[in-house]
Amino acid sequence: xxxxxxxxxxxxxxGEAISLALQAQGFLVVANxxxxxxxxxxxxxxxxxxxxxxxxxxxxxxxxxxxxxxATFGPIDxxxxxAGITRDGVLDKxxxxxxxxxxRVDLGGCFNMAKATFGGxxxxxxxxxxxxxxVNGQMGQYGQVNYAAAKSGIHGFTxxxxxxxxxxxxxxxxxxxxxIDTDMVAAVPQSVMDxxxxxxxxxxxxxxxxxxRGVAFLCSEDAAFITGSTMSINGGQHMY
Ligand code: NDP
Numbered sequence: 429x430x431x432x433x434x435x436x437x438x439x440x441x442x443g444e445a446i447s448l449a450l451q452a453q454g455f456l457v458v459a460n461x462x463x464x465x466x467x468x469x470x471x472x473x474x475x476x477x478x479x480x481x482x483x484x485x486x487x488x489x490x491x492x493x494x495x496x497x498x499a500t501f502g503p504i505d506x507x508x509x510x511a512g513i514t515r516d517g518v519l520d521k522x523x524x525x526x527x528x529x530x531x532r533v534d535l536g537g538c539f540n541m542a543k544a545t546f547g548g549x550x551x552x553x554x555x556x557x558x559x560x561x562x563v564n565g566q567m568g569q570y571g572q573v574n575y576a577a578a579k580s581g582i583h584g585f586t587x588x589x590x591x592x593x594x595x596x597x598x599x600x601x602x603x604x605x606x607x608i609d610t611d612m613v614a615a616v617p618q619s620v621m622d623x624x625x626x627x628x629x630x631x632x633x634x635x636x637x638x639x640x641r642g643v644a645f646l647c648s649e650d651a652a653f654i655t656g657s658t659m660s661i662n663g664g665q666h667m668y
Contacts, residue, residue, distance in 0.1 A: 430454065430455070430456045430502070431454075431455050431456070431505040431506060432455070432456045432457075432458065432497070432498070432501045432502050432503060432504050432505055432506070433450045433455040433456070433457050433458070433504075433505065433506035433507070433508065433556075433647065434457075434458050434459075434460060434494070434497060434504055434506070434507050434508070434541070434545070435447045435450065435457060435458075435459050435460065435508045435510055436460045436484050436507075436508065436509055436510050436511035436537060436541060437460065437461060437462070437484075437510045437511030437512065438457070438458075438459030438460055438461065438477075438479070438508070438510060439459045439460075439461040439464070439467055439468045439471040439472075439479050440461070440464065440467050440471065440610075440611070441608075441610035441611055441612065441636060442510060442560065442605065442608055442610055442636045442639050442640070443459065443508075443510040443511070444459075444471060444636065445635075445636035445637045445639065445640035446508050446510055446636075446639070446640045446643045446644075447459045447471075447475065447477055448475065448640065449637070449640035449641060449643065449644040450506070450508070450643070450644060450647060451475065451477060452644075453644050453647070453648065455506060455647070456501055456502070457477045458477065458478050458479075458480060458497050458501060459471065459472075459477050459478070459479045459480070460479070460480050460481070460482060460484065460493070460511065461479055461480075461481055461511075462481070462482075462483060462484075462511065463481070465481065468481065478501075480493050480496075480497065483533070484509075484511045484533060484536075484537030484540060484541060485529075485532040485533040485536050485537055485540070486540070487536075487540045487543070490537075490540035490541050490543070490544045491540075491543065491544045493544075494541070494544035494545055495544070498548070503548055503552060504544075504545045504548060504549075505549060505552070505554060505555055505556065506555070506556045506557075506558075506647050507541050507542070507545050507556075507557050507558075508557075508558045508559075508560070508643055508647075509537055509538040509541055509557070509558070509559045509560060509582075510560045511533065511534075511537050512533065512534045512537075512560065512562075512578075512579075512612075513529065513530060513533050513534065514530065514572070514575050514612060514615075515527075515529055515530050515574060515575075516571045516572055516575065517571055518570070518571050519573055522573065522574060526574055527573070527574045529574075530574035530575050530578050531574060531577065531578050531581075534575065534578035534579065534582070535577075535578040535579075535581045535582060535585070538559050538582055538585055539585070541557075542557060542589060545557075546589070546592075546593065546598065549593070549596070549597075549598045550593065550596040550598055553596060553597045554597045554598070555593065555596070555597065555598035555599070556598070556599055556646065556647040556651075557589065557593070557598070557599070557600045557601070558600075558601055558602070558603060558643050558646050558647060559582045559585065559586050559600070559601070559602045559603075560582075560602070560603055560605065560639075560643075561579045561580075561582040561583050561586075561602045561603065561604045561605075561658065562575070562576075562579040562604055562605060563604050563605065563606045563607075563660070563662045563665055563666050564576050564579060565578070565579025565580040565581075565582060565583060565604065566579075566580070566583070566604055566658075566660070566666055566668050567666050579604075582602060583602055583604070583658055586600050586601060586602040586656060586658065587656045590655040590656030591656065593655065594655055594656075597652075599646070599651065599652065599654060599655035600655055600656065601646045601651075601654060601655060601656065601657050601658070601659065602657070602658040602659070603639060603642050603643060603646070603658070603659045603660075603661060604658050604659070604660045604661070604662065604668070605634060605639050605661050605662065606628065606634055606660075606661065606662025606663050606665045606666070607621075607624055607628065607633050607634065607662075607663075607665070608633060608634040608635065608636055608638075608639060609633040609634065609635060609636070610636060613633065627665055628662070628663040628664065628665045629663060629664035629665070630663030630664055631663075632663065633663075634661060634662070634663055638661060639661055642659050642661050646659065
């Protein structure tokens with residue numbers, strides 16, 4: 429039986445690597461994305477992975493699209509909540525919209541996707557949810573009260589939902605990446621990045637594939653006894 433996996437934000441960056449790793453592991457992968465249509469088309473043509481466009485912060489859109497995907501491909505057994513955004517700024521300069529949008533997408537997206545899929549996983553007695561948090565949700569980061577709060581919230585969400593899924597064969601885990609070489613990190617000014625690099629004992633940025641391998645493991649049969657955990661993949665930046 430081929431299991432269906434949805435990867436939010438799965439067409440580029442870390443999400444693209446996760447989509448490919450799950451596909452290589454035998455899952456039928458469906459990727460979600462927000463707005464970069466050309467990138468999504470190129471990704472689908474290259475990988476054969478269907479890409480669906482919707483905003484994970486939109487509750488109804490998550491329910492509708494997950495139902496649609498299940499009707500087309502089969503029941504959804506794996507969800508990787510990877511979609512995330514930043515709207516950085518110190519508190520004095522951060523607008524309410526900047527706060528709200530990051531909470532809505534990064535944390536709200538996890539709730540919305542779980543609402544759409546968790547019940548089905550429980551009723552079938554098998555499921556995997558992996559939420560992508562962040563080292564900055566564990567440590568905090570200057571200029572990121574919105575992002576740190578959302579990502580920290582993901583770690584609490586993971587531990588709470590894991591308790592609800594455990595007796596139904598549904599595991600819920602998180603990965604807290606450190607700094608990974610993607611478009612999101614390319615947006616960080618070089619002077620800030622130079623300082624960040626001095627604080628990573630391994631001495632380099634991580635690669636998307638290094639996060640994807642962790643996700644693929646947590647989605648495997650071998651990881652059935654792991655639930656409610658956070659796997660830190662950060663080059664030793666924060667030992668938590
Ligand atoms: P990118 O900015 O490179 O990619 C983000 C992905 O999320 C894109 O596919 C984007 O779609 C999608 N996306 C954004 N907003 C929405 C939305 N509202 N609805 C649906 N999809 C959306 O991010 P990264 O690959 O760097 O990061 C992936 C995850 O890893 C994020 O949750 C991030 O917070 C987390 N992370 C990243 C780190 C890093 O160093 N890069 C470190 C720690 C955590 P589209 O292509 O259409 O824009």
